[in-house]
Amino acid sequence: MKDVLPEIDAWRAAGDRVAVATVVKVEGSAPRPVGARMAVSSAGDLAGSVSGGCVESAVFEEAQEVLTTGTPKLLRYGITDEMAWDVGLACGGTIEVFVEPLDR
Numbered sequence: 001m002k003d004v005l006p007e008i009d010a011w012r013a014a015g016d017r018v019a020v021a022t023v024v025k026v027e028g029s030a031p032r033p034v035g036a037r038m039a040v041s042s043a044g045d046l047a048g049s050v051s052g053g054c055v056e057s058a059v060f061e062e063a064q065e066v067l068t069t070g071t072p073k074l075l076r077y078g079i080t081d082e083m084a085w086d087v088g089l090a091c092g093g094t095i096e097v098f099v100e101p102l103d104r
Helices: 002-013 056-069
Strands: 018-027 037-041 046-048 073-078 094-102
Touching: 002 018, 002 037, 002 046, 018 056, 018 073, 037 056, 056 073, 056 094
Parallel strands: none
Antiparallel strands: 018 037, 018 094, 037 046, 073 094
Protein backbone atom coordinates (compact mmCIF):
# COMPACT_ATOMS: atom_id res chain seq x y z
CA MET A 1 0.00 0.00 0.00
CA LYS A 2 3.01 2.26 0.46
CA ASP A 3 3.18 2.78 -3.29
CA VAL A 4 -0.27 4.46 -3.37
CA LEU A 5 -0.14 6.34 -0.07
CA PRO A 6 1.10 9.65 -1.53
CA GLU A 7 -1.84 9.73 -3.96
CA ILE A 8 -4.32 8.76 -1.25
CA ASP A 9 -3.01 11.50 1.04
CA ALA A 10 -3.28 14.10 -1.75
CA TRP A 11 -6.80 13.03 -2.71
CA ARG A 12 -8.01 13.09 0.88
CA ALA A 13 -6.39 16.51 1.42
CA ALA A 14 -8.39 17.73 -1.58
CA GLY A 15 -11.59 16.41 0.03
CA ASP A 16 -12.03 13.38 -2.22
CA ARG A 17 -13.28 10.04 -0.95
CA VAL A 18 -11.11 6.99 -1.65
CA ALA A 19 -11.74 3.31 -2.30
CA VAL A 20 -9.02 0.68 -2.10
CA ALA A 21 -9.04 -2.53 -4.15
CA THR A 22 -6.86 -5.41 -2.91
CA VAL A 23 -6.07 -8.73 -4.58
CA VAL A 24 -7.12 -11.27 -1.94
CA LYS A 25 -6.90 -14.53 -3.91
CA VAL A 26 -5.10 -15.79 -6.99
CA GLU A 27 -5.79 -19.07 -8.78
CA GLY A 28 -3.45 -20.14 -11.54
CA SER A 29 -1.33 -17.55 -13.27
CA ALA A 30 -1.95 -13.86 -12.55
CA PRO A 31 0.00 -10.69 -13.32
CA ARG A 32 -0.12 -9.35 -9.74
CA PRO A 33 0.19 -11.23 -6.43
CA VAL A 34 -2.10 -11.37 -3.42
CA GLY A 35 -1.80 -8.04 -1.62
CA ALA A 36 -1.48 -5.91 -4.78
CA ARG A 37 -3.51 -2.72 -4.37
CA MET A 38 -5.17 -0.05 -6.42
CA ALA A 39 -6.68 3.17 -5.04
CA VAL A 40 -9.49 5.11 -6.72
CA SER A 41 -10.67 8.61 -5.84
CA SER A 42 -14.18 9.97 -6.08
CA ALA A 43 -12.77 12.52 -8.54
CA GLY A 44 -11.86 9.68 -10.91
CA ASP A 45 -8.14 9.32 -10.21
CA LEU A 46 -6.41 5.95 -10.03
CA ALA A 47 -3.12 4.76 -8.50
CA GLY A 48 -1.59 1.30 -8.30
CA SER A 49 -2.63 -1.90 -10.03
CA VAL A 50 -4.44 -5.14 -9.26
CA SER A 51 -3.91 -6.86 -12.59
CA GLY A 52 -1.28 -5.09 -14.63
CA GLY A 53 -4.01 -3.45 -16.72
CA CYS A 54 -6.17 -6.47 -17.50
CA VAL A 55 -9.21 -5.60 -15.38
CA GLU A 56 -8.38 -2.16 -13.98
CA SER A 57 -11.23 -0.43 -15.81
CA ALA A 58 -13.79 -2.89 -14.43
CA VAL A 59 -12.39 -2.55 -10.90
CA PHE A 60 -12.41 1.24 -11.29
CA GLU A 61 -16.15 1.19 -12.11
CA GLU A 62 -16.88 -1.09 -9.16
CA ALA A 63 -14.82 1.18 -6.87
CA GLN A 64 -16.90 4.18 -7.95
CA GLU A 65 -20.05 2.26 -6.97
CA VAL A 66 -18.49 1.35 -3.61
CA LEU A 67 -17.78 5.04 -3.03
CA THR A 68 -21.41 5.86 -3.84
CA THR A 69 -23.00 3.13 -1.72
CA GLY A 70 -20.39 2.70 1.01
CA THR A 71 -20.79 -1.07 0.65
CA PRO A 72 -17.64 -3.16 0.07
CA LYS A 73 -17.57 -5.75 -2.72
CA LEU A 74 -15.70 -8.97 -3.43
CA LEU A 75 -15.09 -9.27 -7.16
CA ARG A 76 -13.91 -12.30 -9.14
CA TYR A 77 -12.23 -12.04 -12.52
CA GLY A 78 -11.16 -15.02 -14.56
CA ILE A 79 -10.94 -16.18 -18.08
CA THR A 80 -10.60 -19.44 -19.92
CA ASP A 81 -7.36 -20.05 -21.78
CA GLU A 82 -9.25 -19.93 -25.09
CA MET A 83 -10.61 -16.42 -24.37
CA ALA A 84 -7.48 -15.04 -22.69
CA TRP A 85 -5.89 -13.26 -25.64
CA ASP A 86 -9.19 -11.87 -26.93
CA VAL A 87 -9.88 -9.89 -23.75
CA GLY A 88 -6.30 -9.07 -22.81
CA LEU A 89 -5.97 -11.34 -19.77
CA ALA A 90 -3.15 -13.36 -21.27
CA CYS A 91 -2.26 -15.09 -17.99
CA GLY A 92 -5.44 -17.20 -18.00
CA GLY A 93 -5.77 -17.22 -14.19
CA THR A 94 -8.43 -15.99 -11.80
CA ILE A 95 -8.18 -13.23 -9.22
CA GLU A 96 -10.45 -12.09 -6.42
CA VAL A 97 -10.38 -8.40 -5.55
CA PHE A 98 -11.88 -6.86 -2.41
CA VAL A 99 -12.96 -3.26 -2.89
CA GLU A 100 -13.70 -1.14 0.18
CA PRO A 101 -14.16 2.53 0.99
CA LEU A 102 -11.28 4.03 2.94
CA ASP A 103 -12.68 5.63 6.07
CA ARG A 104 -11.32 8.96 7.24
